[in-house]
Amino acid sequence: MSGLLLAAISMLRLYEAPQWPLDERVLGAVRDPGTRPGAILGVLLLALPLVLLLDQAVRLGTTARRQRFAALAVAGATRSDLRRWGAVEVGLPALVGGVLGIPVWWLLRQVSGPQGTSLVPTSVGPGAWALLAVLMTGAYGAAVGFRMGSRVGKDPTHQTDRPPRPWAALLLIVAAVLLAVGNDVVDSDLLSLGLVSLLVLAIAGLAPWTAFVVASLVASRTARPALLLAGRRLQLDPRPAGRAAAAVGAVGLTAGVLSVFVPDVLATQSSDRGYYLGPALVAGFGALAALLVIALSLGVHLTESVLERHRELAALVASGVPAEVVSRSQRLECLLATVPLAIVGAAVGGLGYSYLDSMAAATYVLSAVFITGAASAGACWLVTALLRPWLLDALQPEHLRTA
Structure with a gap:
């Protein structure tokens, strides 16, 4: 850092x-x-x-x-x-x-x-x-x-008295006001930096609330055991998973902007493309590296969750819940915390840049949304696959012992 x-x-x-x-x-x-x-x-x-x-x-x-x-x-x-x-x-x-x-x-x-x-x-x-x-x-x-x-x-298993609040949405309101009247008051470059900063802070700040809302909606509408288990667990304690996944919104924002910026450069620049595409390439690699770090952060969260609740997980299996259901619920919890934020970030970044640049780029934005969501899902799959041995060990009956 x-x-x-x-x-x-x-x-x-x-x-x-x-x-x-x-x-x-x-x-x-x-x-x-x-x-x-x-x-x-x-x-x-x-x-x-x-x-x-x-x-x-x-x-x-x-x-x-x-x-x-x-x-x-x-x-x-x-x-x-x-x-x-x-x-x-x-x-x-x-x-x-x-x-x-x-x-x-x-x-x-x-x-x-x-x-x-x-x-x-x-x-x-x-x-x-x-x-x-x-x-x-x-x-x-x-x-x-x-x-x-x-x-x-x-108590780590105690439900928080109050669910996360979407106070960070106030930053989106400030960004909308700047977008509407900022050109007449602030320099355009400074305005762009301010808008990007506000969007990143807003998406990151809304991560725990988004995780709670998505988990609540899923848990109230599904009958699948793994998805229900993941939704309820994330609903009861959304803040750690939300903080771990907060930066994925910034990754999506970067991917959305690049999905419109690169085609725009290719269409409008003929002799000096490297000047613009070089930094875009660096930004793309930086976003990919950030996504790997986010996956590692989520891996740390899921590892601690498994180690801290090994007795409860073992009790689930002992009561008849298949170990595969518990393992799948870990992956679904990761997906619920990351994929919605990635999709929202990519959509906001792509649509926002196309609006500022007056460019019709719906196809490019949809591509960015799909790729970012798929990359986030792949990172969750990789992390949970690496953690599977620790999870299976935590499900063993001997963890039910109290002494």
Whole structure:
């Protein structure tokens, strides 16, 4: 995560140069001051799945951590003490990871893009701002650990008092207002960046609520045991799965925009296509990498879910539910949390860009929706297939023992 932050800071520091360095060969989108903010925003969006992955990774070992914190509470530790301990326990490794992001940034500088151009500026680095990126990484880890410590003592199987609320939809209203009146008030490039930022934040913020709504609709209308089990489980605890899948909306948004942008470039540009298609290719690979990280994040969530509820899962099988039904329910839970967001993101990105560019692109958008949904489903299938051995082990009868 800090490696991407350092890359974004390096791009930002290009504005400090009085004239363009002669030996600097970066992608056209970074070289051009008009498109450079969009490139910086794209790099920051690539860090979003990693931020969500850290949040999910902390959940691994929750059961053992809860028992350890409970023992500390019995020994006299207060809730504030446990929060501080959680912040230190997660913040220090995150700080070390932030330092390790420096060699990651250096490796990114060595990667060559189309026509030998670099992805990250080589003539300028983050400088003293590197310290800020490292500290921000450690601070975020401390915040995650602090939140983890505040949840100690809560029953993990207890249904939340209140389902997720769609407050992030207010960002969509702000985006709609900007789209309607922004051209008369704000620079067009700044307006585009603001709209993209608002859409990504809105889709990510709506992820838990979307997961809850989809799960509720499915659970109330299906008689299939696996789908019912997946829907009820996601309905009872939608926030962790929703947070794990939140960035898939940004991936869909990217795919939707590219599905219209690339055909537009091919149709309107004849001599300088590489200038536009190079950054598009990088964005496409970045979206694919982000999707793999999201799948890993969901894998972490599902792993912890299996380990934390192994006794309940074993009881299901002992009561007559086939193990294959339980295994299929894990896959369906992943699908319910990701595919709707991917489809919405691709549709919003494609239709929004075609509207701004006044281009009829229904076929391209439908293709993006199908491909993004299929890729999300494939990632869920891969993750659940890799987790199947742990799930089958959790279903064994010996897990019914209480001592």
